[in-house]
Amino acid sequence: MPSSGALPAGAISTLGTRPFGFYVHVPFCVTRCGYCDFNTYTASELGPGASQREYADTAIDEVRLARRVLGDADLPVETVFFGGGTPTLLPAADLVRILRVIDEEFGLAPGAEVSTEANPESVGPAYLAALAEGGFTRMSFGMQSARPHVLAVLDRQHTPGRAADVVSEARQAGFEHVNLDLIYATPGESDDDWRASLEAAIEAGPDHVSAYSLIVEEGTRLATRIRRGELPMPDDDVAADRYLIAEELLGAAGFSWYEVSNWATGESARCRHNLLYWNSGDWWGVGPGAHSHVGGTRWWNVKHPATYASRLAEGVSPAHAREELSPGDRAVERIMLELRLSSGFPLAEVARPGEAARALSEGLLEPEPYRDGMAVLTLRGRLLADALIRDLT
Template sequence: MPSALPDGEPVPHDGSLPPHALDGAADRPLGFYLHVPYCATRCGYCDFNTYTATELGGSSREGYAEQAVEEIRLARRVLGDDPRPVETVFVGGGTPTLLPAADLGRMLAAVRDEFGLARNAEVTTEANPESVDPAYLAELREAGFNRVSFGMQSARPHILRVLDRTHTPGRPEECVGEARKAGFSHVNLDLIYGTPGESDEDWRASLDAALAAGPDHISAYALIVEEGTRLARRIRRGEVPMTDDDVHADRYLIAEERLTAAGLEWYEVSNWAVTGDEAARCRHNELYWTGADWWGAGPGAHSHIGGVRWWNVKHPAAYAKALAEGRSPGAGRELLTAEDRRVERILLELRLSRGCPLSLLAPQGARAAERARDEGLLEREPYEEGRAVLTLRGRLLADAVVRDLVD
């Protein structure tokens, strides 16, 4: 959840939506994102909307679960008699597992009580490897969570130090086994490549360690150095080197080779799941990538319902104050036009292994797609069937391909 919020028009005091937002809602899945904005320490590369104990400005994480529950109740009031059960719940942060497992369970129970959960709902929480143990994981499973995502980032101690990650090397892999024993069907490990000082050997070691742990999903993200972070300042001072795009491309190819050989397949540019098992994919993220509906509860959380996108106030104290006063914590919103939604579909769906329909493209974008096919950036067979699907080379140049196709 990025720390910067866009401009936008005011959100109504009661959080109400334009009548058209629920048009056709029955045909769209509904998900919930629950943001927990607390961290024990701040990682040097992170610009998410998170707060350590010294940054809370009088607010307290002890009462946070009740605040999130209050926003879930607000969501029920705003969505009225919308009959859809919730298909996915994702608790992210920050470090959700800094809260007691009972608090996360209470937030999930509020979603279940207010909306109901679909029979096969996916319920995920992110977790810091050092903030869980077998008893905590068992309590989460008992509360109804069935998917957990651990932040591993790297298996190499010197890379973890550059990233300011505080977990012990090897602990994320142990957590996978503990989660399995607790009854979690689906487990993800997050990795980062391109950290200053990382070698190809370091990256292969991280991939091999992650695979050996036996998760059914691995996310691998190129490190993005965000302005304002400690890592950006260190690079600017010359303390650590910047990694270039060619290195990122090499690391991505290594990931594709290692993960595919181990029986995982890409379904989104940065995400791999067990081959042939759609249940191993992160369905909540697929809501984002396909423009479905989700309500984001928590400081700085973003929501989208039927072409209306809004975002909450950032600071936990301001968030708590709004809810205590009986008003929406929304800071701003925008109403997406048909053209906005068309462009966003191309931007997001092209990153998926199933691609995006060529029918979404304007004439200039269609011509660009034809060139991309001829240049080996789009798969030929899907193209002939009316879809733009990235080749491996296309994935390496995904941002450039997307820019051409949305023109």
């Protein structure tokens, strides 16, 4: 990656032809959850040269770098997503300040979606009110489970009832859109535990729920515990059963799936930032380890906050490396992402139409959209989505 951060002319020339957004990575956590392999750091892991207190200024430096790299193209920002880590470990004023600079440099599109992730224990009414006043429109809380013993396996620190309380606080602060993240198939979780978590999430009153099967990532504390035999490995059949329970309860409560792991109460409640990813939009990722994509060029930043900060202080791009996607790569990525959406993928662009016909005959694709030229997953197809995508590409 050039030290200036310059992008290929072909990528720059397509700016403005696709939706554009920002992802802002905040790499700080109070403690490290046992299942997490994200690029995050606790205070004891940061080391010299990295400062949580100065992080907003460093992130703002990268936003201004983005403006220089992308030139004077008109790029109204349709979505901004603060993720982590725990973005809400920073003062609300810091998050608002970063957002304000994005607006100053690029301009927020009318009705832009501005989201942040938060742990339920990391925010309160005053903090939420400051975010709402500062332009944030959507909150996403990491609930994960309503059962204490499941949270303990995941090394989550919040109390089970806090997620419901914080949804109410977000509503009172003025947030129309609130998401709860859940994890299923954790070792020691029963069907009844999972049902209780879903029921608690629904009762809390969000308009969006994300539910993800637990993935055991190498190098995590959870992987070590499983390897030692302290915990059983999550079972794929159990995970499938839990997904069916999620579809049953969420559907009965008025939620509809629009992506394999995401349900919303209506189109306006869908996460527009994630839809930008799934529909191959452009975005600039700010922060250590953050990934970006513009016009078929993808790049990613150095991982450690100290290295990230020092590069920007020297006026050098924090990007570590990049790749230019071939037309074939982009076609494969499109089907991998778009087939997971309820809107589906055009059959005319499927590389192996015979496999699509087989999937239809096996009940993995919906018949009516198929007749209209779209591959849309059935409920059974959602359970086998990864394997089906491999077959179609």
